[in-house]
Amino acid sequence: GAGVSQSPSNKVTEKGKDVELRCDPISGHTALYWYRQSLGQGLEFLIYFQGNSAPDKSGLPSDRFSAERTGGSVSTLTIQRTQQEDSAVYLCASSLGGTWSGPAYEQYFGPGTRLTVT
Amino acid sequence: EDQVTQSPEALRLQEGESSSLNCSYTVSGLRGLFWYRQDPGKGPEFLFTLYSAGEEKEKERLKATLTKKESFLHITAPKPEDSATYLCAVQATGATNKLIFGTGTLLAVQP
Numbered sequence: 001g002a003g004v005s006q007s008p009s010n011k012v013t014e015k016g017k018d019v020e021l022r023c024d025p026i027s028g029h030t031a032l033y034w035y036r037q038s039l040g041q042g043l044e045f046l047i048y049f050q051g052n053s054a055p056d057k058s059g060l061p062s063d064r065f066s067a068e069r070t071g072g073s074v075s076t077l078t079i080q081r082t083q084q085e086d087s088a089v090y091l092c093a094s095s096l097g098g099t100w101s102g103p104a105y106e107q108y109f110g111p112g113t114r115l116t117v118t
Numbered sequence: 119e120d121q122v123t124q125s126p127e128a129l130r131l132q133e134g135e136s137s138s139l140n141c142s143y144t145v146s147g148l149r150g151l152f153w154y155r156q157d158p159g160k161g162p163e164f165l166f167t168l169y170s171a172g173e174e175k176e177k178e179r180l181k182a183t184l185t186k187k188e189s190f191l192h193i194t195a196p197k198p199e200d201s202a203t204y205l206c207a208v209q210a211t212g213a214t215n216k217l218i219f220g221t222g223t224l225l226a227v228q229p
Contacts, residue, residue, distance in 0.1 A: 004161075031215060042122075043162070043205070045216040056214045091161055095215065105150055105215055109161035 002027065004110035006092050012116045013082055021077045021113045023092030031097030032075050033107060034067060038088040046090075049075065050097050082117045089114050120145045124206050124220035131196055131227050139191040139223045141206030151189050152217060153182050154205040162205055196227045 005024040013019050025032050034046040045059040049069045060066070064082075069075040079086055093107040123142045131137055143151065150169050154162035166175045168184040175182050179200065181192040191204055203224050207217040 033216065035217075035219075040221075042221040043207070043217070043219040045218070048214055048216055050215070056216065058214070059216065093161075097215070103167075105209060106152070106164055106167055107215075107217060108164055109154075111161045 004092055004094055004108055006090075006110040006113050008113060009111065010114045010116075012118060015084060015117055016081055018078065018080045019082055019115065021079075021090050021115070023075045023077070023110060025073065025075070025092070025094030026108060029094035029096055029108075030072065031095045031107075032069060033093045033095075034075070034077050035091045035093065035109075036088045037091060037112070043091065046077070079115075082115075084117050087115055087117045120208065120210055120218050122206055122208055122218055122220035124204075124223050126223060127221070128224040129226070131193075131225070133197060133227055133229050134195045136192070136194045136196070138193070139204055139206075139225070141189040141191070141220055142187060143189070143206075143208045144187075145208050145210045145218070147211035149209045149211045151184055152207045152209065153180075153189070153191055154207065156203045156205055156222070165204075193225070196225075198227050198229050201225055201227045 007022045030051045032049045035043045047067045048056040064080045067077045089112040091112045093109045095107045096104040121144050125140045150167045153165040156162045166182045171186045183190045203222040205222045207219040
């Protein structure tokens with residue numbers, strides 16, 4: 001079946017501009033996550049959505065970052081007034097979620113959006 | 119603070135030369151330990167989840183094991199197509215399901 005999809009695959013923007021990154025999770029997955037992978041760094045958690053619950057925003061690095069999830073499916077990560085240190089690959093993942101055990105926690109990743117801020 | 123450390127950072131093997139990758143972790147309460155494979159320019163690909171010490175899982179030439187402090191990813195008779203970065207992550211018990219990743223081991227298998 002279809003996996004997690006992200007768009008665009010690459011984005012080049014000028015410093016100070018706003019960008020929007022999109023994620024389509026696997027159908028039926030109620031949990032959605034955003035991570036960031038910088039050169040030479042491990043994956044860094046940004047934000048987590050689970051159903052209609054309030055999102056866990058504890059990983060967002062500054063108030064320039066925000067995310068929303070509409071209709072429990074598609075999510076958009078917005079970065080305002082981009083800075084050069086925002087350059088990274090932004091990865092989206094989804095999982096079955098809920099209060100089940102085992103496979104419900106397995107996260108499946110999309111191909112990522114490579115953001116370059118010039 | 120929850121933390122994951124992977125070693126070695128890079129590993130070069132000859133085709134057929136078996137070896138192991140290490141993932142050491144500290145976490146307040148472990149819900150699961152995850153192994154992923156990442157090819158250049160792609161997102162991580164899920165391999166295994168381990169939930170309790172003593173658990174083992176296998177897939178083709180890969181076998182993952184778990185103790186209370188670390189996990190090993192054993193690669194038996196590797197082939198060039200096993201070349202990739204292998205990522206380890208832990209998920210702590212609690213309200214959030216975020217994964218805490220190590221920085222990965224870059225594996226190169228030469229023919």
